[in-house]
Amino acid sequence: MIVRKLRLQKGWSQEQLAEMADLSVRTVQRAERGQSIGMESLKSLAAVFEVDLSQLHQPFTEEDDTMNEENMxxxxxxxxxxxxxxxxxxxxxxxxxxxxxxxxxxxxxxxxxxxxxxxxxxxxxxxxxxxxxxxxxxxxxxxxxxxxxxxxxxxxxxx
Structure with a gap:
C-alpha cells in the first residue's frame, strides 16, 4: 500500500514507476498489493521514491488494502x-x-x-x-x- 500511496502522490502511473525503477509492471503491481518482491526490487523502488528501504518493507495489513480515509x-x-x-x-x-x-x-x-x-x-x-x-x-x-x-x-x- 505504501508503494501505491507514494506513486499516487507523485502522480505516476504504474508503467512510469516500473520504467523509472527498471522493473516490470507486474512487480510494481505485486508491491502495491503487498505481495512479496525481491530485495533488489525494493531497493529500486526506495531509490526512485527517495525513501528509506524500511519504509517500503512495512508489513501489509488488511486495512492497507482499502484506502484509510482517516489518514487521507x-x-x-x-x-x-x-x-x-x-x-x-x-x-x-x-x-x-x-x-x-x-x-x-x-x-x-x-x-x-x-x-x-x-x-x-x-x-x-x-x-x-x-x-x-x-x-x-x-x-x-x-x-x-x-x-x-x-x-x-x-x-x-x-x-
Missing part, C-alpha cells in the same frame, strides 16, 4: 469520493442500458398496441441525466471548492 488529505478524500461517484453513475447507466431494452421487449410482445415503455425511458432518463450532471459537475454551484470554503469558514480558518 482533503484532496485525496475528494478524489476517492469522486471516483466512487463515477462508479455509481456507471452502475446506474449499466442498469438503465439493461432494463430499458428489456421493458421495450416486454411491451412489444405483451401490449404492442400501446407503447408504454417510453414512460419509464423518459422518467429514468431524466434521473440518469440529473445523476450525470451531478457527478461530472457540469454546473459546479456547490462543487468541491465551495464545500471546502464552507468547511474552512465553519472551522474559522482563513483560506
Amino acid at each position: 488529505t482533503w484532496e485525496e478524500q475528494r478524489a476517492l469520493e469522486y471516483v466512487r461517484d463515477i462508479k455509481g453513475f456507471y452502475s446506474h447507466l449499466g442498469s438503465f442500458a439493461c432494463v430499458i431494452p428489456f421493458l421495450f421487449a416486454i411491451n412489444y410482445f405483451i401490449t404492442p398496441g400501446y407503447m408504454w415503455a417510453w414512460w419509464p425511458l423518459l422518467g429514468w432518463g431524466i434521473g440518469l441525466a440529473s445523476h450525470a450532471l451531478s457527478v461530472f459537475e457540469v454546473f459546479p454551484f456547490f462543487g468541491p471548492d465551495w464545500e471546502k470554503k464552507q468547511v474552512e469558514k465553519k472551522l474559522g480558518r482563513k483560506l
